[in-house]
């Protein structure tokens with residue numbers, strides 16, 4: 060049997076790392092890409108312990124580097140097909156909108172939005188010629204609900220949502236499915252690093268300092284409820300194997316209810332609830 064080939068971006072940690080392993084376990088040949096190959100040792104070791112090393116090629120891709128993406132595409136000619144692209148690479152810039160610099164917003168979009176678009180543009184011609192393929196874009200509940208103190212991240216994920224809706228309809232006639240995964244909060248590096256990704260965070264003289272302290276207090280209380288990234292990896296595998304996947308898959312504690320309530324309630328009621336929850 061010829062294995063299907065899956066490409067995963069951002070495989071050095073978090074969702075990407077576990078999804079590479081789960082896809083390999085499910086029989087995919089996986090091209091695990093990362094922007095820092097010095098981080099590959101742990102993944103290699105774990106794959107080896109499951110006898111999966113031969114099923115995985117680890118390649119360098121920084122999604123903000125078109126050159127690295129082009130090199131990956133050249134290497135793809137050795138595979139019979141490219142069946143799945145998981146656009147997973149991403150990070151979060153924290154900080155209140157007034158204090159996040161435009162440069163920080165740009166960097167956020169370079170990876171989460173333009174990087175995802177560049178990978179998609181590079182792989183689509185292969186899938187279009189095959190007249191089959193699936194692209195899964197790792198969005199977030201932050202692509203559906205705006206939260207304070209992460210507007211850069213939220214706006215990047217809203218952009219991914221709109222892009223994917225358009226793309227879904229453009230690609231259907233070619234037999235290519237576009238899917239969004241919309242996780243809630245999971246225990247990965249993304250939030251820890253998010254705090255250090257903005258110059259505005261940690262400034263005690265900021266007019267938003269008390270708001271931030273309250274949000275962080277709430278997040279600390281909810282840390283024990285963070286989900287296990289393995290659940291998201293298993294969802295990716297199940298979506299990869301579905302006959303006719305939907306556009307959106309939400310995952311995480313309370314996420315479906317929160318999104319439902321946001322759409323159901325008039326905005327001013329929703330806003331009052333959020334303000335009371337966060338800043339009371």
Ligand SMILES: NC(=O)c1ccc[n+]([C@@H]2O[C@H](COP(=O)([O-])OP(=O)(O)OC[C@H]3O[C@@H](n4cnc5c(N)ncnc54)[C@H](OP(=O)(O)O)[C@@H]3O)[C@@H](O)[C@H]2O)c1
Nearest residue numbers: 069071072073074094121122148149199244245247248249
């Ligand atoms: N964890 C959550 O609660 C959550 C919820 C919803 C959505 N998400 C999304 O899930 C995706 C994966 O994040 P995660 O939670 O697994 O966090 P993570 O552990 O920090 O993983 C992020 C991955 O993206 C990589 N990356 C960042 N910038 C890159 C670039 N320019 N080129 C290539 N790779 C890059 C990182 O590489 P380095 O190791 O080199 O930094 C890392 O491998 C992100 O798109 C994130 O927005 C996460």
